[in-house]
Every structure is written in structure tokens, then in C-alpha cells.
Amino acid sequence: MEIITSHTNADFDSLAGMTAAQKLYPGARIVFSGSQERPLRDFFLRSSAARAVSHARLKDIDFSAVTRLVLVDTKSRNRIGRFADLLSRPDLSIHIYDHHPFLDDDIRGDVERVEPVGATATIMSELLAEKGIALTPDEATILMLGIYEETGSLTFASTTPRDLEAAARLLRQGADLNVVADFMIHELDAQQVDLLNDLLHSARTIAVGGVPVLVATAERARYVDDLALVVHKLRDTVGAGVVIAVAQMEDRVHVVIRSRLPEVDAGILAAVVGGGGHRTAASATVRNATLSDVEARLLGQLRATARPLIRAHQIMTAPVKTIEAHRTLAEANDLMTRYGVNVFPVLEPAGDGGRLAGLISRETVQKSIFHGLGNEPVATFMRTDVQTASPDTPLSEIEESMIEHNQRFMPVLEDGRMLGAITRTDLLRAMHDFFVRATAPEGLPVEEGFPSRTIRRNVASLMAERLPGPLLLFLRGVAGLADRMGTRVYLVGGIVRDLFLGIENLDADLVVEGDGIAFAEAIVREVPGRVRPHKPFGTAVVVLDSGLKIDVASARTEVYETPAALPTVELSSIKKDLYRRDFTINTLAIRLSEGEFGQLLDFFGGRRDLKERTIRVLHDLSFVEDPTRVFRAIRFEQRFDFKISRHTKRLIETAVAMDLFHRLSGPRLYGELWLIFEEADPAKTVERLGDLDLLRFIHPRLDVSAEKLRLMARVKEALAWYALLFQEPPVRAPMVYMTALLDQLEEADVLEVAARLSISPTDSGILLLPRRTAPSVLRTLSRRPPPAPSAVYEALSPVPIEGLLYLLAGARLKSAQKAVSEFITHGRFVRPPISGDDLTAMGIAPGPIYRQIMAELRAATLDGKLKGREEAIAWVRQKYGESENG
DSSP: OEEEEOOSSBOHHHHHHHHHHHHHSTTOEEEOSSOBOHHHHHHHHHOGGGGGOOEEOGGGOOGGGOOEEEEESOOOGGGSGGGGGGTTOTTOEEEEEEOSOOOTTOOOOSEEEEOOSSOHHHHHHHHHHHHTOOOOHHHHHHHHHHHHHHTTTTTSTTOOHHHHHHHHHHHHTTOOHHHHHHHHOOOOOHHHHHHHHHHHHHOEEEEETTEEEEEEEEEESSOOSOHHHHHHHHHHHHTOSEEEEEEEETTEEEEEEEEOSTTSOHHHHHHTTTOEEOSSEEEEEEESOOHHHHHHHHHHHHHHHOOOSOBHHHHOBOSOOOEETTSBHHHHHHHHHHHTOSEEEEEOOGGGTSOEEEEEEHHHHHHHHHTTOTTSBGGGTOBOOOOOBOTTOBHHHHHHHHHHTTOSEEEEEETTEEEEEEEHHHHHHHHHHHHHHHTSOTTSOOOOSSOOSOSOOBOHHHHHHHSOHHHHHHHHHHHHHHHHHTOOEEEETHHHHHHHHTOOOOOEEEEESSOHHHHHHHHHHHSSEEEEEEGGGTEEEEEETTSOEEEEEEOEEEEOSSTTOOOEEEEOOHHHHHHTSSBGGGOOEEEOSSSSTTEEEOSSOHHHHHHHTEEOBSSTTHHHHOTHHHHHHHHHHHHHTOEEOHHHHHHHHHHHHTTGGGGSOHHHHHHHHHHHHTSSOHHHHHHHHHHTTOGGGTOTTOOOOHHHHHHHHHHHHHHHHHHHHTOSSOOOHHHHHHHHHTTTSOHHHHHHHHHHTTOOHHHHHHHTHHHHTHHHHHHHHTOSSOOOHHHHHHHHTTSOHHHHHHHHHHOOSHHHHHHHHHHHHTGGGOOOSSOHHHHHHTTOOOSHHHHHHHHHHHHHHHTTSOOSHHHHHHHHHHHHOOOTTO
């Protein structure tokens, strides 16, 4: 005899699995090993679809005749009732179909199909499809009920793409979603409401390794159906991340566990009392035990297996700026202003090991200076009763200690030495992260790792979708190398921003918390390539033999000694490295390590601003420290069609009013203009520069008119036309736009701009073309009748390609435009039919005459007067004769 069974307290997934199994084992009998949950009992009473299932009663089974036991949706020996007595028989064949992970004491089968999907019904649906076994609409409805119940109507975190595919397949086979909806909507009856009330009153929160766990108990003389539904209501009511509910009902203790946090595995907890389930949901029914005994065993297992939610090393800022104990309070004040910090850890002298001696706050420093004590050493007034953490201190202990001792800054020490520190901001962010994770809707995935402001923080799948294969493979190699070297490495900058915007960007920037140059050198020891280091800044460029180019930098911070000055660079942490960047959208970083590959770090709301399409600075002195950021803000605003935030715009207006841009060096300002003119449509950016009164910092008389914008639009068209020709030489598009921008200025003004921006004499000549060359050239090209091709060549041949494209854009008459375009495509490439060697062979002595002859030959060829080599030779002989020995 073949028997198909499932766990006690059978649910819809049990029924679905057994129904499908009977299609695979046509002669087998379905037998419930124990009771059924109330929704399943209601289904048998109310639904016509239940007629698709034929099952035998347990008491009618001759256990001695059972030869094969088919288990679905379970493999726990403690959850199959009397069928557990058969397991010791050596002649019994056991087949298992389940989606719960294996535990140590689970039954092993001769056939096992155990896979990590949302429901056993999914596995069974796939098996039937593989074997080409059809389902009736009622059978498909039962399997759909199993999937919907087990996955929370396809919303739980355990739901996989396979579950959705199975649901779609069942729908095509006739599954009735109206029936499914009838049994998926559960309201509490009076007994369940009363039980929920007791659970709420008994509920208490305990912290295990920093993980808050809600524990609730209740006792009932009579059995109350569907404890799992009551616990779901309890969890949603209190917003708990982990719930352990223990209820004594009649002679049994019932356990339901729900976990939204990866630090607590519900299935492992339930296993200690003979139950089972998933990481997120599990249950157990315990006989011959008291409620307090079961609760104690569960909490013991919780303490033994729960992983700390967040530890100090995950949230600390490192490295940390420190000060030696002998330095003066005045020096401390200067350094606090320089680095923008409010607390300094004070270190003992290096001879004493450089260990932590205490903390000194900005408030203490400034009050001491106010009282005339600025020359006293910081050790005089530092705080020495300092609470510290180790790298593995749980978040809960850190929170308790910082609040209890009113300490805004907690050093993290290892063997007495500073590893980092936890600030109030770090603590608040970590607490916010936990709150978001613990109260996330069931269907939202929760990733482990570094705290941030978002629920979905791992972007490895997005990287796989949008990055080219070779680059992704390289980044995974970097992750492995970082782990082997024991360092933290991050993908940062525009490539991360553009990953979210769906824009291709192959410029990979890596930041290393440590020695960036050493890491770059380690890369090329593993992947063929070369390194170009820049030691003053701790940066390097890696160029691989495959052609991939990667910028590698040490995490660093920047200090601006004066407004608009170039910064001084010092090594720092990833957080401070990102803080020195221009805008929030450029502060995103992705962790590259094998264990946390794709983990997103978002300290400053960059993801939010990308969604809201906003350009926002990180701090109020951003434009004071580096006014070039204003030009970048406008460039990014126009490139991405974003908007500069109201506060950021006000800071730009303040920088303009303070005339900070006059402090910029010419090359830095010119560099920003060059980048603007490399954009796809610079005219929009130039117009915005005019709106914000920024063009006057290039020259006071420079403005942007409607005609200027039309000219720049024609420049864009001319550049696009030239790009399609695929001709040499390559054009420097920014030089064409720059010429158009300045074309209304007088010659002296243009020379003033060129001097201000340190533009080379050659390029200055191009900028002067609108004043010196363009008027006469365009007059020549606009004559009636049109000038001969040789005259066009004479007028245009001295003009570089950038000037030619400016003339093409600036020409008003079609005839002039045609003359310039024909010269670019054809005329400039025309050569005389013969060479200097031919002239020598004709006996003409080398000298300046050669240049004259060649010019005349080219002109005659352009004008169609000469066709070919023979005519050219004859023409030279006729005009210049031939030497006697020729």
C-alpha cells in the first residue's frame, strides 16, 4: 500500500502537495496525519472544488501493509503523527517533496525533491508539467490555494520567480481565483479576538544580541483554531520584527514563530521543540510539556542561535581624527574647525603606546579659550570617564551606554587602540535602519550588512543586469582580492549614479579604505595590465590589457585652507570620502566583497535625490570651498533634466553675490567650461549660466541672447554633421562652442578672456576668428557670382577645423554654407596632380618656386582647368619651360 501524507495541522499547501502527489502515484491513498487548520476544514465544507480530493481516514489504514510513504510539505518525524512509527522499518520506501530546508533530525528519503521555493505546491506543479500530466480546474485551484497561502498571495519575502511561474501555469489550467480569494481573506472570530487580547497583554520584548524579540503567551482550556492567523494580527498590531507566540490549549502547547529579520531563523527555533518551517515562519505542537518549559527551551535556542543585529564595527566611522594629549586647546580649536568635527579622541604620547586617554569636545575647548586658557594642554580638561566599545559590541549595548552616560561619541577600541568611533549620527542611522527592517511589509526583502536608509540595499542583481559582462567579472575579482587583502573596497562615483539612471558608464572608480596604490598594484599582479600611480593624492590608474581603465583611490578627506583654493588631501574613511563629494547623487557607493557584493551605502540621501531628480549639495559651505561645483551643478541639472534644489540654488546666488568665482584660477574655470561644452547640448547649460548671472565671471560684457542660443544650436548641428563624415582631423567640439560663445565680444575682450583662462595662443587665434577672419571670409563666400573653388580654398585653407565648423554654423547665406561644407568634405583634400619629384625630373631647380607652382596647379585643378597628370605636366612645361638637361 502507498500512502501520501503531510504534517499535522494540515494547511492548503499540504492539501495541494498531496493532491498533486496522487497524480504522480495514481494508486496511492491520501491520508491526513492529524488535524487540519480551520480554513482547510471550511474548504471541505463549503467548496465544490474539494470534490477533486479523495482521502482515506487514518483509522482505516492497515499500517502493516504500508510499503511506500510519500511525505509532502514536511520531513519532520515529529509532525507526521502515527506515521512516525513506520520510519524504523527497513523495507519502507520513503519519497519526500518539500520546500522547507533540511534540519539535522529530519527524515531522509529514497527520493527527495527539496527545493527553496515559496510553496511545496510550486514544486509539485513543476513536476506535473515536466511529466505532461494535466490538471482539472478544481485540482489547479487547490494547488493555487497552496501557493497563495504559503506565499501570502505572492507577497512574502520567501516568494520566488518559480512561484509566480507556477501560479501563471495553474491559471492557464483553469484555477479559479474567486475561490482562492474566498479562502485567503481571514477575519478573527470571537475566540480568536479574545486570544489576541491575551497575547497582547502578556507580550514583552527581550533583546538578544541587539535583536528585539516579542514574546507572548496565553492559556486556553479549549483549542482555538488558527493560532498562526492570530499571531499575524499580533505582529502587525505591534510592528514587531520577530514574534514568538506560545499558547497552552487543552493538553498541548502550540508555538508560532514569525521573523522579518535575517538574524533570527524561525525554523531553527521551532526545531528545538520538534517543529519546523522556514527562516521567516515556523510552528510546532508539543505534547507532554508545560508552557513555561516550552518557552524556556525556545528562548535558550534563541540566545544560542540569534546573530547580533548590528555590531560596532559595522556602523563605526573610521579612521578617526585624533589629537595628542600635549597639544593646546587653541590648536584643538583650529583642528576642529579645519576638519569639521565636534569631538576629538585624546591620545597618550606615542612613547606610551598612543592609547586613548580621553575625549575633548568643542564646547569644552571654546569655553576654555573664552576663559583665556587656550594655551593649556587638552589633557587638562579632557573627559577621562569614557565609555568605549569593542568591534563586536552589539548595537543595543552601544545605544544603552551612549544614552545612559550622555556620551555623544563612543570610541571603538581593540587592545586599547583606536579602530574608529560611533557618533550620534551613526547610532541614529543604525536605529533607523533597524526600525525600517523590523517593520517592513512582508513582501519586501531585507538584506544584511551595512545600515542605510533604505529597505532594499543590495544592488548585485541590478549590476548584473546593467553592467557589461567583462566589467562585472572584473568587479567580482576585485571583491575577492579585497577579502584576501583584508581591506574594504567600494565602487563609487558616476558609474553608481548612472547604474540607477540606466545610463551606460564604463568609467569605474574604486575607493579603498587603506592604501589605494598598493591595491592597484595588487590588481595587476592578478590581471594583466599596468599601473600609473600618483602618490601625492594616493591614487592610481589601472589600465588592463583588455582595454578596461579603472581609477583607484585611497579613501580621503579634503581640507580647504581658503575659499576657492585647491584642497589638502588626507586619508580617511569611506564615509568622509563620500562627504567631500559635490552632490548627494554622487555619494552612492557599492561594497565589493564576496560576502557583501553589491551592498549599497547611501549616507546622504543620494538614492532619494535620484528618484526626485534633484541636485543637492552636501553642506552649506560647499560652493565657498569650491566654486567650480556651481558649474557642475548646472551641468548635471541640464544633462539629466534634474532640478537644482531650492536651498542649493540659494547657495549659488550667495556665491555669486560674494564674487567667489573671481578667486578661481583661469585653468580651473576653463576646465569647467570645457566640460560643459563636451555635453550633448551645451546651449541649455549656457542659458542657465546666464540666468544665474555666472557668465560675467568669464567676462563682464558676456551675455546670452536668443541669437547666441540659435548660433549654438547651429554649432551642434554642424558638429553632428561632421561626426557622420568620419573624417580627419578629430574636432575639439568645446573650442567651436567657446568661439560661438565669445563671438560678439570685441577683439580686446576676447584677448582678455584668453588671458584670464590661460588659453594657448593657437586656440586664442580660433577664438578671434569671428573678429579677424570670419567677416572677410564670409564676404568672399557670399559674392555674386559665387567665387571659384580656388578662391574658396585660398580663403578657407588657413582655418583649422574648429574654425571651419564655426563658419559653417555662422554663415547666413546658403551659398556660403555650401562653399564651407564642400571645402570640408572635398576641397581641402584636393592635391596637385604631380609632385615635387616630377618638377625635379623636369629639371626645375628646387626652391620657393615649387610652392608657387603647386599652389597654381591645385587652383587650376580645383577650377577644372586641369584634368590629370599629363595635362599638369604640359601646363608646367608651357608656363615654366624645361631645363636643358631635362
